[in-house]
Amino acid sequence: MMRINIFDIINSKNALLHDDGLSIFHKVEKLYDNYNHPIELDFSGINRLSTLFLNASFGKLLAKYGTEITRHNFHPINYSQITSFMDKFNDMWDNFENKENYQAYRELDFA
Template sequence: MTYNNYQTMEHLVIKDIIKSELAVSTEKGNEVFEIIDSYLQKNEKVELDFAGINIMITAFLNAAIGRLYGNKAYTTEFLNEHLKVENVEKEDRALFKDVIQRAKEYFANKEGSEKSSNDAIYGVD
């Protein structure tokens, strides 16, 4: 959407999407991811509002945000420009940094990461 040559930002209230104050499940994170992804595919900016979220864990954030870094259509620069967060509790800010950093590392070396995990679990052939 544009208005007077300015692109508007889609405002998503996480509490309303997941219908909870607890952002703790991968399933709910996947729901948020699908919504974010649908806007980003249309080159629309998205603002995630975490007001009212009392508990948040990395499993939720990995599914909701971390997966975006696995989409080759989205560069880090694109995501920095198109994705904003607000009303994040001070103690939860570090979770975002950790999730984003791990996602970048994982998706940069996905094949190697999966092989290392499989080797650790099943042994080296």
Template sequence: MKTFTILDIISSRNAILHSKGMKVYEEVASSTAPCEDIVLDFNGICSLTTAFLHPAIGKLVTRNNGREQHIHIKNMDQEDIDTLVAEVIERAKSPEKRRIASEQVASLFED
């Protein structure tokens, strides 16, 4: 099982930006096969948002055909796992929820 240390990948203690989450996704996706067991180690991370987690974890769940059991999280507060990560996984497993969220975001930028 390969371990990916988030702090090493994003070079920041703040895991808040979507672009930083994409860096995590790209690193994991280019280094592993779909459904391969991995560990995401959040040691040293002090700030966390769903904007970061959607690409970092949500895209991995989608890549794994909705099977989150291959993604193991280490050094993250249980409360964040129970709320933020659970929300991200739920959305990743539901194409309808992803579509609705995308439409809501797009509507913010319409004239």
């Protein structure tokens, strides 16, 4: 299994920015498209994480490859030091899988 280290790519202990998430997406996309092997995304050294970052990285992987390929091939690891990682990750995943409902909620808020 291949592994990329988030810290090494974004050069920060905070995975917060949309652009950083896009950098991760593009790195993973390139590796997966070239080698077609599962990839571990290593969060060692990362202390903070935003849903913005997750949407730009894992959310885009979900959009491009779908839930099954993403679930079986892109694995976050070493994230126990990040408070509520799984809550944010699951929220991001749920928003993707229920995007029609999510969009409807957003439209109600702006009505």
